Amino acid sequence: MPWRDGTGPPWWHGKMKGCGYRLTVPRHAILDVLSQTKEHLSAEDIYLAVHKVYPAIGLTTVYRTLELLVQTGMVFKFDFGDGRARYELSEGPQSIGHHHHLVCTGCGRIIDYTDFIDEEIELLRKTEKGLSKKYNFKITNHLIQFHGLCGKCN
C-alpha cells in the first residue's frame, strides 16, 4: 500500500491508530477509493473499485469497514431513496468540503451544492444551540437534502 504522495503516511493513519484500529490493507484500499472520487459511491461501487486492485478483498469487509468509518466520523452515510446507501469521506485533504445534495426524484441524479452555505451554517449553528438546550440533545451531525426534478427531467 503506497503512501499517497510519498512524503509520509496518509492523513487517516493517525485517526485510525488513535481510535485503536489496525491499519490493514483492505482499510487502506477502501479509504484510497473514497479519497480519490467525488462520486457518491455505494458499498458495491467501492467493492468493485477495490476489487480491481485487490481481488481478494470481499464485499463483507467493505461493509464492515464502512460501518467503522461511519462510527468514527470519517465517512458520512447517505440515503438518497434508491434502496442502497452511499458513502462520502467527511473531511481531509481530498474531501470536497461541507456541502449538501439535490436529489432528482426522476432519474436519481445527485447534485452537490455549496451555495448559501454561510447563511445556512449560521442558521444551523443557532438552531443546533437552541435544540441542544431545549431537548437536551447533543447534535453531532446534520442532514439537508432538496428533492425535485433536475434539468433533464422537467
Add this chain to the structure above:
Amino acid sequence: MPWRDGTGPPWWHGKMKGCGYRLTVPRHAILDVLSQTKEHLSAEDIYLAVHKVYPAIGLTTVYRTLELLVQTGMVFKFDFGDGRARYELSEGPQSIGHHHHLVCTGCGRIIDYTDFIDEEIELLRKTEKGLSKKYNFKITNHLIQFHGLCGKCN
C-alpha cells in the same frame, strides 16, 4: 368506513378522486391510521394497525398504497437509518404541520421539532430560489435532520 366527523367525506376524498384513483377500503383504512397518529410509523406498523380492523388487508397493499400516497405528495417518506422507512401524513386537518426531526443515534428515538421554523423557512425559500435557477432544478420538497444523542443516551 366512517366519515371522520360525520359532516362529510374525509378530506382526502377529493385528492384521491382528483388524481384518478379509486377510493377503496384499504386506502381509507391506511389514511385513517396515518391521520390518527403522531408517531412515525413503518409500513409494518401501519399494516398491524390496519389489520386490527380489517384483517383481510395485506402488507403488500400497505406498501403499494404508501407508495401511491408518497407519489401524490399526501405522505412523506423518511429514512431514520434503522433500515425501515417511516411515513407521515404531509398535510390536512390532522397533520402536525411543518416540522423536522432529531434522530438519536444511540436509541433511535425521533423527536419532532418546529423551532426556528420561520427563519428556516426564509433561508430555505432563498436557497430553493437560488438553487432552482442555478441548477435548473425544480424543488418539490426538502429534508432536514439533526443526528446526535438524546437526553437518555448522553
Add this chain to the structure above:
DNA sequence: ACTTTAATTGAAAATGATTATCATTAACAA
C-alpha cells in the same frame, strides 16, 4: 339495480441490500 371493465387486491414467491457465522489470516506489541 345489473353489467362491464379495468384498477386494485392479496398470497406467495422473488429480490436485493445488508448482516451474522465461523474458521482462517494477519497486524503489531512484546
Add this chain to the structure above:
DNA sequence: TTGTTAATGATAATCATTTTCAATTAAAGT
C-alpha cells in the same frame, strides 16, 4: 520471531420491499 487478538472472507441468513398473477371490486354506463 512469536503470541495474542482483531480483522478478514466465503457462505449462509436476514429482512424490508417488490414482483407475479389469479381473484376481487369500484364505479361508469346501461
